[in-house]
Amino acid sequence: MLAQEHSQPQLIVLHLMGSHPQACDRTQGKYETFVQSKETSCYLYTMTQTDDLLRKLYDQLRNSGSSFSLVYFSDHGLAFKERGKDVQYLAHDDKYQQNFQVPFMVISSDDKAHRVIKARRSANDFLGFFSQWTGIKAKEINIKYPFISEKKAGSIYITNFQLQKVDYNHLGTDIFDPKP
Structure with a gap:
């Protein structure tokens, strides 16, 4: 898909299922560093796998020569269950702030600097971000603030x-x- 020339902008959506519960099933029990429990260790390893996939995707986009x-x-985030026990694991929850603190990053071919935004954002405002990011406008989208800002x-x-x-x-x- 990246090798083909396109006359119009393309939106490609890649849905990943990497860092989820039963992480050891996803890594075939493999992990790099033991942290508190095998399941927690496998979960952390799935994050390094996601990082590697994103790096490869970025390299492909950059090497395509097109702007992107x-x-x-x-x-969603996860919460610890059976904390401090050998069977400690992560699962969906809705009781903690950390369940809603998730990574969100934008990388573009014309980036000049790395910027970390500390301002809190909500998924309830995602359509506003999407509109600002793509330039797609709709009267139903109420933009309350510049999403990529402090x-x-x-x-x-x-x-x-x-x-x-x-x-x-x-x-x-x-x-x-990591070291209780």
């Missing part, structure tokens, strides 16, 4: 598993310490 913009994000987004609300709107700041924390 790549967005990577995760749809401008505050206002109050962040999440939708919990009971489909209730919850203030992000009212969620607990589940900090990961």
Whole structure:
């Protein structure tokens, strides 16, 4: 697909299923460093595999000679279960801020500098980002702020598993310490 010439911009969506529970099934039990439990170690290894895949994809895009913009994000975070035990593992949850803190990055062929934005963002504003990123406009998309900026987004609300709107700041924390 990258080798073909295109007269119009292309949107390519690649859905990854890498870093999810039962991580040892995904890595065939392989991991580089033991961290607290085998499942946690395998999970961390799936993250290095995702990093490697993204590096290869970036190299292919860069080597294509075409201009590009790549967005990577995760749809959810995970929480520790059976914390501190040999069977410790990660699973979906909605009780902690970390369940909603996910990677989000934009890499473009014309980037001049690396920039880390600390301002909190919400998936509820993703369509606004998508509109700003692609230039696609629709009257139904309400853009509240420049997504790629340090401008505050206002109050962040999440939708919990009971489909209730919850203030992000009212969620607990589940900090990961690799050496408890």
